[in-house]
Amino acid sequence: MRRTKRLKLQVFRAVVFVVFGAFFLVPILAMFEFSTRGRGISAPRTLAAWQSIITYPDLVGAIIASLELAAITAAGMLLLLLPTMIWTRLRLPRLTRAIEFICLLPLTIPAIVLIVGLFPMYGWLANNFSDSILTLAFSYVILVLPYAYRSLDAGLSAIDVKTLSEAARSLGAGWPTVILRVIVPNISTALLNAMLLSVALVLGEYTFANLLAYLNLQVAVAQLGRANAGVSIAVAVASLLFAFVLLMVISIAGRRRQASLTVAGTDPQYLTAGQRT
Amino acid sequence: MTAGRPIEGGRRLPLHWVGVLPFMVYVGLFLILPTVIVGIGAFLDKNGNVTLSNFGMLSQPYVVRSFVQSVFLSVVSALVGAFAGAVFAYAVVTGNPDGFLRRIVTSASGVLAQFGGVTLAFAFIATIALDGFVTVWLRDRGINIYPGQIWLFDLPGLVLVYTYFQIPLMVLVFLPALDGIRPQWREATESLGGGSWHYWRYVAGPLLAPAFLGATLLLFANSFSAYATANALINQGSPLVTLLIGGLLQSEVGLSDPGQAKVLALGMIVIVSIVMTSYALLQRRTSRWLQ
Numbered sequence: 001m002r003r004t005k006r007l008k009l010q011v012f013r014a015v016v017f018v019v020f021g022a023f024f025l026v027p028i029l030a031m032f033e034f035s036t037r038g039r040g041i042s043a044p045r046t047l048a049a050w051q052s053i054i055t056y057p058d059l060v061g062a063i064i065a066s067l068e069l070a071a072i073t074a075a076g077m078l079l080l081l082l083p084t085m086i087w088t089r090l091r092l093p094r095l096t097r098a099i100e101f102i103c104l105l106p107l108t109i110p111a112i113v114l115i116v117g118l119f120p121m122y123g124w125l126a127n128n129f130s131d132s133i134l135t136l137a138f139s140y141v142i143l144v145l146p147y148a149y150r151s152l153d154a155g156l157s158a159i160d161v162k163t164l165s166e167a168a169r170s171l172g173a174g175w176p177t178v179i180l181r182v183i184v185p186n187i188s189t190a191l192l193n194a195m196l197l198s199v200a201l202v203l204g205e206y207t208f209a210n211l212l213a214y215l216n217l218q219v220a221v222a223q224l225g226r227a228n229a230g231v232s233i234a235v236a237v238a239s240l241l242f243a244f245v246l247l248m249v250i251s252i253a254g255r256r257r258q259a260s261l262t263v264a265g266t267d268p269q270y271l272t273a274g275q276r277t
Numbered sequence: 278m279t280a281g282r283p284i285e286g287g288r289r290l291p292l293h294w295v296g297v298l299p300f301m302v303y304v305g306l307f308l309i310l311p312t313v314i315v316g317i318g319a320f321l322d323k324n325g326n327v328t329l330s331n332f333g334m335l336s337q338p339y340v341v342r343s344f345v346q347s348v349f350l351s352v353v354s355a356l357v358g359a360f361a362g363a364v365f366a367y368a369v370v371t372g373n374p375d376g377f378l379r380r381i382v383t384s385a386s387g388v389l390a391q392f393g394g395v396t397l398a399f400a401f402i403a404t405i406a407l408d409g410f411v412t413v414w415l416r417d418r419g420i421n422i423y424p425g426q427i428w429l430f431d432l433p434g435l436v437l438v439y440t441y442f443q444i445p446l447m448v449l450v451f452l453p454a455l456d457g458i459r460p461q462w463r464e465a466t467e468s469l470g471g472g473s474w475h476y477w478r479y480v481a482g483p484l485l486a487p488a489f490l491g492a493t494l495l496l497f498a499n500s501f502s503a504y505a506t507a508n509a510l511i512n513q514g515s516p517l518v519t520l521l522i523g524g525l526l527q528s529e530v531g532l533s534d535p536g537q538a539k540v541l542a543l544g545m546i547v548i549v550s551i552v553m554t555s556y557a558l559l560q561r562r563t564s565r566w567l568q
Contacts, residue, residue: 033410034403081300110504110546112519115311116538141355142308147568204394207504218394236395
């Protein structure tokens with residue numbers, strides 16, 4: 001009885017994994033296949049599309065702009081969010097819920113609605129200050145807030161910010177020292193998570209850039225798609241692989257961190273769970 | 278240092294608030310202000326006078342149709358994504374919680390839930406457009422997936438393409454709920470003489486229902502707000518609200534009368550707020566059970 005049930009479950013799982021695996025892998029493999037097609041019906045496979053990526057100056061410029069935007073956004077997000085979150089934990093715990101609510105808002109407000117409101121603001125910005133594509137970073141920081149908040153919050157919850165900072169303060173450390181040399185090293189995984197998620201999000205962003213008429217990676221890929229599908233699909237595959245590698249890095253780094261914590265017997269989640277039951 | 282304490286104590290309150298000021302100013306400028314601009318702009322005409330005339334747009338047949346189609350697409354893709362994602366999540370959760378399979382599924386879901394826009398549209402064009410990989414493969418075996426018109430670049434195509442990011446989102450949201458289900462409950466059901474059906478109908482089902490419903494609402498909002506994928510896939514017309522707004526932002530008509538886009542955006546805010554408020558309420562109910 002028990003055994004047939006076990007077997008049934010295993011068969012069910014195998015079927016589910018094969019079906020879903022196919023649904024998710026086939027389109028990505030199809031992109032590979034498409035980007036290596038030769039011209040003509042029986043032409044051999046070729047990497048010409050991949051090689052010709054660098055021959056499109058617009059595309060190269062857009063890739064560089066997107067990478068710059070990713071770096072600026074990740075840095076700006078940390079600069080804005082980390083001190084605020086540490087400060088509210090130490091001195092304004094009443095505001096924690098408000099900050100969380102604000103940070104999660106961009107998940108609720110559709111990007112297209114935000115852009116309707118940002119449209120006149122960017123027009124003003126372009127007329128009075130700068131129309132550089134890098135100004136997009138201002139709104140990208142907002143877009144990454146929910147993801148950054150969640151990973152930073154997880155990191156800060158896992159350490160005792162108050163005790164650490166009071167200990168450091170009583171030894172004569174100033175606030176910059178407390179943040180940079182005491183707290184940051186203790187939440188390095190969370191920082192890495194937040195930054196990598198931001199980078200992945202910025203590299204995939206299309207809506208804002210397209211509607212504000214800036215040429216970032218995704219907009220360039222879309223435009224190129226009308227002229228040369230092979231090359232644009234090759235770039236799309238490359239950017240997808242890059243994002244996947246980033247996320248794998250997070251997952252592996254997170255696991256290592258967790259393992260070391262459990263070994264040391266100080267995993268706070270583990271402790272609280274033990275207390276509750 | 279200790280001597281300075283009493284003086285510091287006197288101005289402690291104002292100093293505290295200064296700490297969150299940069300964040301508040303930034304968020305006020307780039308998140309709250311745009312939303313306010315939409316909210317107020319919907320009530321202003323071209324010359325900046327207060328008016329309700331913008332709302333007349335909401336009764337235009339093509340606007341009504343775009344809202345209906347957006348809601349329809351979101352409902353269908355949310356239901357398909359929720360059921361398929363729940364089945365997938367269940368298959369994952371019955372395996373080893375620290376296993377390789379689970380880790381790869383969670384990481385992949387993280388990527389794929391965010392995977393939209395141009396890349397996703399291209400992936401499906403490469404797969405099932407006229408000379409796509411799967412289309413050609415099936416055609417060689419005598420199966421034509423386009424007996425009538427080419428449905429990929431229309432609403433049915435969008436449903437299919439949207440499930441590609443809806444299912445991973447469902448897996449991400451629903452896995453924690455499934456994790457909260459204890460194997461002991463199943464054993465308790467069995468020791469009381471209940472079978473599989475009883476377990477799902479009277480134990481696991483009611484416990485998971487709020488989480489499932491909440492996740493479905495989240496999926497609805499997710500697909501309702503989506504712009505990039507639809508824009509990359511659909512070249513003709515604006516069958517969805519988001520495409521209509523995007524079109525207004527890029528056209529002469531829309532730029533000369535910015536109130537139009539703002540009214541549509543306000544309509545979206547109303548629908549999404551209703552959905553997300555229900556989601557938050559369900560979420561609270563879920564967390565009461567599944568700690």
